[in-house]
Amino acid sequence: MVHGEVWTLKELFVYPNEYIYWSIQIVMYPFMTGLVAGAFVLSSLYHVFGIKQLKEMARFALVFSFALLFAAPMPIVLHLQFPFRGINVFMTPHFTSAIAAFGIVFFTYGAIVASELWFLYRKHFVEIALPLKQKQDKSLFEWIKFLIFCALTLGEYNIDEESLKRDEKAIKILAGLGIPVACFLHGYAGFIFGSVKANALWMTPLMPVIFIMSAIVSGIALCMLTYIVTMEIRKLIFARKKTPYQVFQSKEEIKGVEINVIQMTARYLLFFLIFAISLELLDLIFRGYTAVKSWDVLRSVIYGKDFIDIFILQYGIGNLVPFILFLMPGLTIRRAVLGVILVLFGVFMMRWNVVIGGQAFSLSFAGYMHYHMPIIPHDWDTFKEGLGGALSIFIMPFVLFWIISKLFPVFEYKESH
Amino acid sequence: MKNHVYRPLIVVLCLIGLILIARIFYVPKDFGVHERGYMYGWYREGNTEDWTKVAVKYQGEDYCKGCHPDKYDSIMKTPHAIIQCENCHGPAIEHPSNPQKLAIDKSRAQCLRCHASLPYPTSGRAKIRGIDPEKHNPDIECVMCHNPHKPSLEGLK
Amino acid sequence: MINRRDFLKNTVKGIAGITLSLSAIEIIDPQKIFADKTDKSKVRWVFLVDTYKCVGCGFCVKACKQENEIPYDANVTRTWVERYVITKDGKFFADTPKGARDGFITGKIDLGQGKFQDIKKEDIDKAFFVPKLCNQCENPPCVQVCPVGATYQAPDGVVLVDRKWCIGCGYCIMGCPYGVRFFHPVYHTAEKCNFCYHRITKGLKTACVQACPFGARQIGNIKDPNDPVTKIIMTERVGILKEEYGTKPQVYYIGLDKEVK
Numbered sequence: 087m088v089h090g091e092v093w094t095l096k097e098l099f100v101y102p103n104e105y106i107y108w109s110i111q112i113v114m115y116p117f118m119t120g121l122v123a124g125a126f127v128l129s130s131l132y133h134v135f136g137i138k139q140l141k142e143m144a145r146f147a148l149v150f151s152f153a154l155l156f157a158a159p160m161p162i163v164l165h166l167q168f169p170f171r172g173i174n175v176f177m178t179p180h181f182t183s184a185i186a187a188f189g190i191v192f193f194t195y196g197a198i199v200a201s202e203l204w205f206l207y208r209k210h211f212v213e214i215a216l217p218l219k220q221k222q223d224k225s226l227f228e229w230i231k232f233l234i235f236c237a238l239t240l241g242e243y244n245i246d247e248e249s250l251k252r253d254e255k256a257i258k259i260l261a262g263l264g265i266p267v268a269c270f271l272h273g274y275a276g277f278i279f280g281s282v283k284a285n286a287l288w289m290t291p292l293m294p295v296i297f298i299m300s301a302i303v304s305g306i307a308l309c310m311l312t313y314i315v316t317m318e319i320r321k322l323i324f325a326r327k328k329t330p331y332q333v334f335q336s337k338e339e340i341k342g343v344e345i346n347v348i349q350m351t352a353r354y355l356l357f358f359l360i361f362a363i364s365l366e367l368l369d370l371i372f373r374g375y376t377a378v379k380s381w382d383v384l385r386s387v388i389y390g391k392d393f394i395d396i397f398i399l400q401y402g403i404g405n406l407v408p409f410i411l412f413l414m415p416g417l418t419i420r421r422a423v424l425g426v427i428l429v430l431f432g433v434f435m436m437r438w439n440v441v442i443g444g445q446a447f448s449l450s451f452a453g454y455m456h457y458h459m460p461i462i463p464h465d466w467d468t469f470k471e472g473l474g475g476a477l478s479i480f481i482m483p484f485v486l487f488w489i490i491s492k493l494f495p496v497f498e499y500k501e502s503h
Numbered sequence: 504m505k506n507h508v509y510r511p512l513i514v515v516l517c518l519i520g521l522i523l524i525a526r527i528f529y530v531p532k533d534f535g536v537h538e539r540g541y542m543y544g545w546y547r548e549g550n551t552e553d554w555t556k557v558a559v560k561y562q563g564e565d566y567c568k569g570c571h572p573d574k575y576d577s578i579m580k581t582p583h584a585i586i587q588c589e590n591c592h593g594p595a596i597e598h599p600s601n602p603q604k605l606a607i608d609k610s611r612a613q614c615l616r617c618h619a620s621l622p623y624p625t626s627g628r629a630k631i632r633g634i635d636p637e638k639h640n641p642d643i644e645c646v647m648c649h650n651p652h653k654p655s656l657e658g659l660k
Numbered sequence: 661m662i663n664r665r666d667f668l669k670n671t672v673k674g675i676a677g678i679t680l681s682l683s684a685i686e687i688i689d690p691q692k693i694f695a696d697k698t699d700k701s702k703v704r705w706v707f708l709v710d711t712y713k714c715v716g717c718g719f720c721v722k723a724c725k726q727e728n729e730i731p732y733d734a735n736v737t738r739t740w741v742e743r744y745v746i747t748k749d750g751k752f753f754a755d756t757p758k759g760a761r762d763g764f765i766t767g768k769i770d771l772g773q774g775k776f777q778d779i780k781k782e783d784i785d786k787a788f789f790v791p792k793l794c795n796q797c798e799n800p801p802c803v804q805v806c807p808v809g810a811t812y813q814a815p816d817g818v819v820l821v822d823r824k825w826c827i828g829c830g831y832c833i834m835g836c837p838y839g840v841r842f843f844h845p846v847y848h849t850a851e852k853c854n855f856c857y858h859r860i861t862k863g864l865k866t867a868c869v870q871a872c873p874f875g876a877r878q879i880g881n882i883k884d885p886n887d888p889v890t891k892i893i894m895t896e897r898v899g900i901l902k903e904e905y906g907t908k909p910q911v912y913y914i915g916l917d918k919e920v921k
Contacts, residue, residue, distance in 0.1 A: 182541070551857075631715060
């Protein structure tokens with residue numbers, strides 16, 4: 087069977103070679119890179135602009151963004167017919183292609199996040215590595231730990247006042263530098279679609295900007311969600327142990343900090359959400375008003391075949407409902423959770439409607455294609471380009487976050503600078 | 504570089520260096536910018552050569568004529584002269600050495616490609632003598648009565 | 661005497677310096693790009709389709725699939741034939757069942773999903789067939805978007821795919837406005853019509869041109885003023901497909917209609 091044939095249903099006049107070649111993994115790809123970019127921008131709001139209320143969130147968002155960073159290229163790698171040839175993008179990059187920039191942008195961004203994390207946690211590494219270095223008879227476990235942290239210090243053990251000041255300065259510069267790079271990372275994901283002139287739905291210069299805005303929205307939402315979950319777990323631990331837990335003295339104190347952070351972050355979420363929706367509506371109105379050749383088929387897709395996906399699921403449940411939830415006074419944790427889950431869903435549906443919706447009509451403008459996502463896989467292809475593959479990609483950053491937070495403690499770590 | 508601030512930068516530079524070294528070994532020597540410039544001509548030159556080496560399967564009627572001049576001459580006198588031998592007899596690539604390889608298509612569907620009547624104005628199809636496949640002896644093969652090498656009605660078996 | 665740290669540092673600097681200065685950095689050599697703007701090659705392959713002559717027999721598709729080793733029963737094809745039927749009440753119908761590999765043997769239009777539309781002879785205003793194949797564009801958008809340089813335009817204008825280098829991202833498939841590209845069912849790399857490159861470079865016609873009994877398809881060299889195809893393109897009224905995309909397609913059509921998609 088031809089690649090794509092399993093999940094594509096054709097209707098009316100479709101060219102013989104047309105199938106939905108870009109399926110669920112390509113939906114996941116901008117969704118995941120969007121989360122990366124959003125999480126980073128959130129953390130930079132504190133480091134660069136000094137928004138104090140986000141202090142608690144900033145460190146967390148940065149580590150989470152690092153975890154997401156490793157998961158972000160996975161969908162595109164899984165989607166390749168030859169995943170191991172993916173290295174060719176680094177070896178013979180063809181920069182007239184938006185995908186070729188991926189290697190460089192991704193690497194630059196990764197380097198910035200990793201460096202920023204290094205400066206943020208350098209003191210922590212030294213504090214662990216130094217005592218181990220002096221210890222005479224290390225056990226095997228201690229040897230491994232020592233080697234890891236020794237490597238992480240990059241051979242620099244100086245943590246006096248002056249050097250820590252330099253760290254702080256470096257963090258600020260990197261965080262500032264990181265914002266445009268993060269936006270570029272995701273804006274270019276939008277460019278991958280926006281620059282395809284063959285696709286009537288994708289081709290618009292607004293695409294990268296729309297992608298960046300919704301990326302920041304989704305990144306903030308995911309950080310809020312993960313933050314709430316971790317705080318709730320800590321409350322549970324606290325309730326069980328009944329002893330002061332790390333920096334916090336009481337359960338009420340955790341609660342107070344939590345709702346405060348969430349309310350602050352929610353404001354920024356709303357701000358970017360308004361931006362994202364305005365741009366998307368502008369695009370839609372403009373297409374209808376100018377009504378070029380492709381508008382007939384686009385209209386039949388947007389207002390007909392994909393009406394539920396676009397107007398009910400994306401704009402209604404994904405944008406309008408959380409908008410109202412956050413605007414109502416007296417935001418509670420429970421409402422915030424519901425709100426951010428709906429926002430995440432809304433952004434996912436936006437990616438879906440762009441990627442799948444863009445392939446819902448034929449290049450002939452006289453036929454349609456319907457995507458049926460493989461739920462139960464019967465071979466490797468239907469697994470990776472189906473529900474299983476998408477879920478694995480979605481779970482991946484959480485697993486990575488758990489592993490990475492062993493090296494970069496997010497909550498237990500006391501503020502040093 | 505006394506300042507520790509530059510250490511991450513050194514790590515990054517080393518990584519870039521590694522990638523650049525890897526390129527030397529990984530990328531074929533003939534990969535580069537060719538006639539059409541970087542936008543359209545960035546490729547491995549040897550590949551053009553690879554494509555020219557694909558085996559030719561359809562040899563053309565002149566090739567068939569070499570061994571079967573009688574058949575060739577006779578069909579040249581009929582309206583079917585315009586049809587290549589290999590359109591029905593299959594590609595001749597292994598034919599002289601392995602005669603069994605030729606899969607001759609005598610099916611009804613083969614004849615209907617042109618002779619199923621489709622009254623399409625402004626198309627050459629309307630000018631071809633055709634039948635309605637559902638009404639014209641639907642259950643039997645065309646070759647039971649018609650001789651594709653002598654398609655005129657005198658050729659009826 | 662140098663200590664270990666300085667030694668390591670210098671080594672790193674040295675390696676970085678050497679590699680940077682080496683040819684490794686040569687991703688683009690500007691001189692090569694700009695120097696080669698003048699076209700030295702004497703060949704530019706183009707194609708000419710006369711839609712008046714096409715009868716929709718599909719012999720071209722059959723020959724193409726066998727000549728170019730595209731699995732015969734796979735629902736993809738390098739070339740195909742479309743049928744257009746416009747009825748008296750202004751309705752538009754088009755189909756290409758199996759890419760017309762078996763020709764058009766019924767008047768019923770294939771609407772997809774197992775549905776067919778019967779059209780009465782009296783209702784037809786105009787109806788015709790249009791063969792399609794890769795346009796070997798002068799500005800191929802598929803080549804522009806390939807991230808690794810696995811697809812490219814050969815000096816004679818034909819766009820080829822390097823099966824050893826293609827990563828299978830599908831960007832070129834999405835980038836082609838004509839829908840000529842697909843993933844090869846066996847090699848899993850991007851695949852497309854290449855004007856039977858192995859034939860035209862040997863002086864043969866493409867398989868589809870040879871197989872066409874009606875002369876609806878012709879291939880020629882636009883740089884040769886005596887080529888019959890060149891003469892037709894230069895002296896007669898010919899059209900191209902989807903020129904609004906700015907791809908400068910090099911498959912010319914006689915008898916194109918506004919309804920042709």
